[in-house]
Amino acid sequence: MRVLAVGVATLDIVNNIAAYPQEDDELRALSQRCCRGGNATNTLVVLSQLGHRCSWAGVLGDDPASQQIQLDLKSHQVETQWVSVHPGGITPTSYILSSMATGSRTIVHYRDLPEYQSAAFEKIDLASFDWIHFEGRNVPACEAMLKHARQATQSVTISLEIEKPRENIERLLPYPDVVMISRAYAIGSGYQDAGQLFKGIRPVAESALLYAAWGEAGGWLQTADGMSMHQPAYQPPVVVDTLGAGDVFNAGVIDSLMTGRKPVEALAAAVCLAGKKCARQGLKIA
Numbered sequence: 001m002r003v004l005a006v007g008v009a010t011l012d013i014v015n016n017i018a019a020y021p022q023e024d025d026e027l028r029a030l031s032q033r034c035c036r037g038g039n040a041t042n043t044l045v046v047l048s049q050l051g052h053r054c055s056w057a058g059v060l061g062d063d064p065a066s067q068q069i070q071l072d073l074k075s076h077q078v079e080t081q082w083v084s085v086h087p088g089g090i091t092p093t094s095y096i097l098s099s100m101a102t103g104s105r106t107i108v109h110y111r112d113l114p115e116y117q118s119a120a121f122e123k124i125d126l127a128s129f130d131w132i133h134f135e136g137r138n139v140p141a142c143e144a145m146l147k148h149a150r151q152a153t154q155s156v157t158i159s160l161e162i163e164k165p166r167e168n169i170e171r172l173l174p175y176p177d178v179v180m181i182s183r184a185y186a187i188g189s190g191y192q193d194a195g196q197l198f199k200g201i202r203p204v205a206e207s208a209l210l211y212a213a214w215g216e217a218g219g220w221l222q223t224a225d226g227m228s229m230h231q232p233a234y235q236p237p238v239v240v241d242t243l244g245a246g247d248v249f250n251a252g253v254i255d256s257l258m259t260g261r262k263p264v265e266a267l268a269a270a271v272c273l274a275g276k277k278c279a280r281q282g283l284k285i286a
Contacts, residue, residue, distance in 0.1 A: 001258045002128060003047050004082075006057045006116060006145060007040025007135025007161075009073070010092045010109070011065040014243065019101040030100065035282070036072040037094055039161060040135045042247035042283060043254070045076045046273075049285050050255045057082040057124065059116050061089030084120050089113045096243060103239030103278060118144035126152045131258055133250070136162045136172055146175035157257070161250055165189050173205040178257065180211045180250045194220035198228060209263050213249040213274065215242075221267040231267045234275025241281045248283065249274040 015029040044054040056078055060066040062085055069091065073080055092111040099105070115138035122145075126132065132149050134142055149158055159178040162169060165188040173179060181197065191197040194212045201210070202222070210222040218233040252270030261269065273285065 001130040002053045002055070003044065003131045003133065003254065003258075004055045004057060004124065004126070004129045005040040005044050005133040005135070006121065006142075007038060007133075007137065008058055008092060008111075009036060009038035009041040009056070009060065009069045010094045011035075011069065012037035012094045012096055012243075014096045014098055014105075016098045016100060018099075020097060020099045020104070020106065034068075036069045037244070038092075039163060039247050039250075040133065041069075041073060041078065042244045043133065043161075043251045044078045045073075045283050046248050046251035046285060047255060048076045048078055049283075050251070052255065052258070053077075053079075055079040055082060055129075057116060057121060059084045059086055059089070059113055061086055061091050061113055063089070063091055065091035065093070082120070082124050084116060086114055098241060098243060103242050105241070105243045115141055117141055118148065121145045122148055126156060129156055131157045131159065131254060133159045133254060134161070134172075134176070136160050136166070136169055139166060139168045139171055143171055143175075146172060150175050159250075159254060163246070170201065170204055173201055173208070176205075176208055178209045178211065178253065179205055180213065180253060182246055183212070183214045183217075186212065194222075194230075195228065198222040202226070209257075211249075211253050211267065211270070213246050213270075215245075219249065219267055219271045219274075221263055223263060229264050229267060231264075231271045234272045236275055236279030239278050242278050244283055245274045245277055248277045248285070 016031045095108045097106045158176045160176040186197040212220040222228045249270045252273035256266030256269045
């Protein structure tokens with residue numbers, strides 16, 4: 001199956017530390033690695049491993065870090081023909097502290113690069129894809145792209161990730177068939193649990209499947225008829241690295257629904273895949 005994802009790619013500088021520091025602490029990292037990151041590209045890398053043909057649409061600069069990102073995507077058979085290269089642009093960078101004590105990750109992100117624009121997206125032959133996934137970011141541009149995708153083809157399934165509260169991001173909810181929502185967005189928007197979340201956004205996402213990833217509490221699903229289901233988290237023997245777990249969850253949902261599994265089966269598969277990822281570093285799923 002062919003998947004297009006629209007979103008960002010980053011250079012991740014990950015420092016593994018024994019435990020999260022106090023303010024004004026000075027500590028030595030146990031190890032460090034530089035790797036490609038970004039929600040949309042992470043999801044594609046997992047989907048490629050699951051046997052799908054994947055393409056990324058986003059923005060890169062023309063610096064050495066952008067070359068590193070493109071080489072990494074190429075190594076995972078992720079196509080980049082729809083990428084916009086911004087002359088003089090600097091690759092977005094995430095500085096990450098990964099606590100070995102808990103497996104948690106803390107991210108400081110720097111970005112000085114334009115967002116992907118609807119004019120570039122409209123040049124893509126959307127009918128050649130089976131699924132289009134959007135990372136909910138720059139709301140005006142993302143809304144224009146969602147509208148175009150909805151109008152350009154009726155045969156492609158459209159999904160949307162909402163990771164964090166952004167101004168007017170709820171305007172994007174009427175367009176996708178599947179919405180994947182993070183706990184960070186829910187809590188940041190004042191919802192205390194998945195039930196409140198679904199009740200709050202269902203009026204503007206009337207016909208969509210709603211998935212909510214809730215970390216160690218597992219995940220939830222609500223179907224368009226209002227039926228909600230919960231899947232407990234998969235508990236790995238030890239939590240090593242939670243970086244990218246939400247992106248893996250999203251890939252699990254997309255893969256399962258594309259290959260004909262029922263929505264509740266997709267929830268179970270996504271929770272399991274994300275939990276197993278937390279037991280190892282990186283995005284290799286097998």
